[in-house]
Amino acid sequence: MTVEVKQEVTVTLRFFASVREQLGQSEQTLTLPPGLTTVGQVRDWLIARGAPWAAALASERPLRMAYQQVLCEQSQPLVLSDPTQEIAFFPPVTGG
């Protein structure tokens, strides 16, 4: 018999540009419910919280994501034991 220990994960979420404005905040540190293992699942969980998350992070919106300050895909895994994880959501970049 295997015993699955579901660990709680603490992450710092960061938001930029239009996403930051829609959410009315630039940063939030929170503890995720057990079972979330990827950046995409964190996004889905936030969307499920309703307004203003659902609109700001809507899956049909071409948002970009970063994990530990590096661009990533939805499939990016979280490291369950790392309490310093940073996930960012933002619109496509427009610098230069």
Next chain:
Amino acid sequence: MKILVQTEDFDLSAEVAALHAAQVGAIVSFVGTVRSDAAVTEMELEHYPGMTEKSLIQIAQQASSRWQLNDVVIIHRVGLLPGGAQIVLVAVASQHRGNAFAGCEFIMDYLKSEAPFWKKETGPDGPRWVDARSTDITALDKWQ
């Protein structure tokens, strides 16, 4: 290598002068500016402190090894910029011009599609976020 994200303006000739060195036979530079027309009176640039610098260093390193660049300067301004202001400087030094032209363009193409900066323009109808252009993404195809 010199990577700076700053609110202050920069001096193109001073940056280019600093790239002159014994092995350098070619210096190519690019300056991006805020367009000054009726539609845009000023522009605000937001960025992701920490990730921005990491991303620019990574792009500069990639360009340096691919195009054998002797040196790279990237300066990107943030904050409120009036019409006509300089936004970004990329200058690269190499032995020959081919690598310098390609290296400079490579850096700008990647910077525009990967470095976490966002522009907000203010015009007659108020401020609005600038949309990303699909041509900036397809510009990367030529480097594959």
